Amino acid sequence: MPSFAIETENLSKEYPHGFLHLKKKTSLDGLTLQVQESEVFGLLGPNGAGKSTTIKLLMGIIFPTAGSARMLGKPVSDVSMHSDIGYLPEQPYFYDYLTAAEVLDYFARFHGFSAAERGERVQRMLKKVGLETAGKIQLRKYSKGMLQRVGLAQAILHDPKLVILDEPMSGLDPVGRREVRDIILELKNAGKTILFSTHILSDAEMLCDRVGVIAGGKLRGVGSPDTIVGVKATGLEILFEIAEGAVLPASIKAKAAKSGAGYQVSVDESELYSAIDELRAAGARIISVTQVKPTLEDFFMELVGKESSRAAAIEVNPQ
Amino acid sequence: MSRVLIVARNTFREAVRDRVLYNLVFFALLMIASAVVVGQISMDIETVVMISLGLSAISLIGLLIAVFTGVGLVSKEIDKRTLHAVLAKPLRRWEFLVGKFAGLAVTLAVNTAAMAAGLFAALWLVKHSITRGDAVVLVAVYFILLKLMLVVALAMLFSCFTSPLLAILFTGGLYLAGLFVSELRSLQLTNLTPQMQKFFAVISYVLPNFGNYDVMGAAAHGRSIAAMLILHNTLYTILYCAIVLGAAAVIFSRKDLK
Numbered sequence: 093m094p095s096f097a098i099e100t101e102n103l104s105k106e107y108p109h110g111f112l113h114l115k116k117k118t119s120l121d122g123l124t125l126q127v128q129e130s131e132v133f134g135l136l137g138p139n140g141a142g143k144s145t146t147i148k149l150l151m152g153i154i155f156p157t158a159g160s161a162r163m164l165g166k167p168v169s170d171v172s173m174h175s176d177i178g179y180l181p182e183q184p185y186f187y188d189y190l191t192a193a194e195v196l197d198y199f200a201r202f203h204g205f206s207a208a209e210r211g212e213r214v215q216r217m218l219k220k221v222g223l224e225t226a227g228k229i230q231l232r233k234y235s236k237g238m239l240q241r242v243g244l245a246q247a248i249l250h251d252p253k254l255v256i257l258d259e260p261m262s263g264l265d266p267v268g269r270r271e272v273r274d275i276i277l278e279l280k281n282a283g284k285t286i287l288f289s290t291h292i293l294s295d296a297e298m299l300c301d302r303v304g305v306i307a308g309g310k311l312r313g314v315g316s317p318d319t320i321v322g323v324k325a326t327g328l329e330i331l332f333e334i335a336e337g338a339v340l341p342a343s344i345k346a347k348a349a350k351s352g353a354g355y356q357v358s359v360d361e362s363e364l365y366s367a368i369d370e371l372r373a374a375g376a377r378i379i380s381v382t383q384v385k386p387t388l389e390d391f392f393m394e395l396v397g398k399e400s401s402r403a404a405a406i407e408v409n410p411q
Numbered sequence: 412m413s414r415v416l417i418v419a420r421n422t423f424r425e426a427v428r429d430r431v432l433y434n435l436v437f438f439a440l441l442m443i444a445s446a447v448v449v450g451q452i453s454m455d456i457e458t459v460v461m462i463s464l465g466l467s468a469i470s471l472i473g474l475l476i477a478v479f480t481g482v483g484l485v486s487k488e489i490d491k492r493t494l495h496a497v498l499a500k501p502l503r504r505w506e507f508l509v510g511k512f513a514g515l516a517v518t519l520a521v522n523t524a525a526m527a528a529g530l531f532a533a534l535w536l537v538k539h540s541i542t543r544g545d546a547v548v549l550v551a552v553y554f555i556l557l558k559l560m561l562v563v564a565l566a567m568l569f570s571c572f573t574s575p576l577l578a579i580l581f582t583g584g585l586y587l588a589g590l591f592v593s594e595l596r597s598l599q600l601t602n603l604t605p606q607m608q609k610f611f612a613v614i615s616y617v618l619p620n621f622g623n624y625d626v627m628g629a630a631a632h633g634r635s636i637a638a639m640l641i642l643h644n645t646l647y648t649i650l651y652c653a654i655v656l657g658a659a660a661v662i663f664s665r666k667d668l669k
Contacts (some may be wrong), residue, residue, distance in 0.1 A: 102483055107667075148495075151495070151498070152498065153495055153498060153667075153668045154668060155665065155667060156665040161651060170500065171498075171501055171503055172501055173501075173598055174499055174501040174502075175501045177494075177499065178499075179499035180497065181492060181494075181495035181499075182495055183492075184492075184495070184496060185491045185492050185493055186493055186496065187421070187425050187493060188429075189425055189428030189429055190421075190424070190425065190428070194424075198417070198421050199500060200495075201417045202414060202500035202502055203500070203501070206596075230428075243496065246496055343490075360500075369507070371643055
């Protein structure tokens with residue numbers, strides 16, 4: 093049994109560009125990464141960071157200019173391993189004049205299922221992605237979100253060990269996003285390895301065991317969402333009310349900000365008790381003390397924001 | 412092999428749904444209608460005119476479908492990125508390519524057969540009978556089909572490394588050049604240097620010889636076609652298609668998709 097579901101070593105991709113293709117643009121620069129079995133791994137990065145390039149290299153859609161990659165213990169050039177891999181492309185598109193059921197049946201044939209088994213799996217998948225009533229409609233009449241659901245259905249139709257999803261939430265409404273999240277969690281509970289790319293940080297925080305942050309074609313950090321944000325110091329936030337006209341201590345006043353009917357002030361852990369004492373002495377009523385935990389979003393913005401103006405493309409909270 | 416058939420089956424189904432074959436109804440109606448007109452204006456040679464007209468129409472319509480659909484077979488899948496999900500299955504790129512070719516070949520065979528049926532229906536209207544001698548028309552239709560296979564293979568090859576527009580131009584250009592291979596071989600090139608003579612000789616054998624498939628004159632006048640020519644054209648098409656598709660597969664297998 094391979095120890096890693098996905099392993100890349102110094103994986104790089106350059107594209108020629110310019111009139112005579114003499115210039116080179118680096119899309120991915122020396123990616124070395126391991127994804128463990130039964131792990132949900134999120135590839136994070138702004139648009140154009142190299143997430144889709146990584147996934148396309150893994151799936152053999154494009155070829156590396158340097159480095160190597162293995163999935164399920166086999167080099168990515170060995171397509172026989174695709175029997176155990178499910179892949180949802182970014183903004184998937186299928187044959188216009190086929191119905192969802194026909195497209196799923198077409199894909200199921202490559203896995204050698206019998207006609208009865210294909211029929212059963214197709215119906216089960218259509219139901220799972222919420223398309224059981226639209227299975228006989230030609231795909232040219234489908235919306236982007238519906239195509240995304242078909243894409244997800246074809247990716248998990250054959251019960252793969254490793255599922256690779258390129259921007260799985262893209263084009264979905266909040267209900268659809270919730271459903272996809274549930275499917276990913278279901279796959280996780282079934283022990284599947286999942287690699288998915290996203291620029292929606294809340295999804296990564298919610299679903300991933302580990303995340304890798306890519307920016308400018310380079311891997312900037314890997315770890316669990318907690319570990320990766322744990323690099324930053326945590327703080328505490330005191331929410332309080334104080335009577336009008338009461339005088340706040342100078343040390344508090346400098347840091348306090350209006351928050352609804354009261355005020356809030358951020359302090360270090362070492363300052364907490366002294367701050368509370370000062371507030372009580374001033375006649376303030378403490379409403380709450382909350383630990384401020386930096387989010388993946390903070391970490392992410394700090395990491396990519398310094399280097400790339402494209403960080404503005406990050407969708408922080410689409411809901 | 413079964414994976415090739417899966418792709419071929421889907422290609423045929425997609426082509427049928429895409430209304431590629433619907434031109435047949437129009438064509439058949441046009442043939443039968445023109446048969447009545449030709450029968451009235453052609454003294455004694457109505458059959459000759461009818462067969463020439465019919466075979467030319469089958470060839471022209473077939474060529475249009477072969478070039479445009481052949482180029483689109485791969486390039487559309489790359490452009491629309493339908494290939495990404497397909498290649499994520501346990502399917503090699505050459506299997507996909509051969510499957511697409513086979514699917515369109517079947518589509519063209521059905522298309523050509525239906526058009527030939529329209530031609531025979533028109534012939535029956537003109538002559539009020541179909542004789543064994545008319546079998547030569549079937550041979551001419553078979554040669555058209557072989558020619559179309561070769562055109563599809565060339566269109567697929569070009570679409571693997573260039574834009575659809577250029578692929579159409581290259582395929583069309585090579586087809587036109589291939590019509591004059593016999594003339595190229597019989598040219599008196601004594602004014603040229605030996606190197607140039609050799610170059611033209613090589614070119615005349617490398618170019619696909621589309622002139623070999625043209626037996627419309629013989630078919631229209633009821634002259635028999637040698638069995639050797641049928642065998643030669645069949646083997647030539649198989650070999651040439653295999654070489655062209657092999658080259659296409661090598662290029663396609665190394666191509667970065669969008």
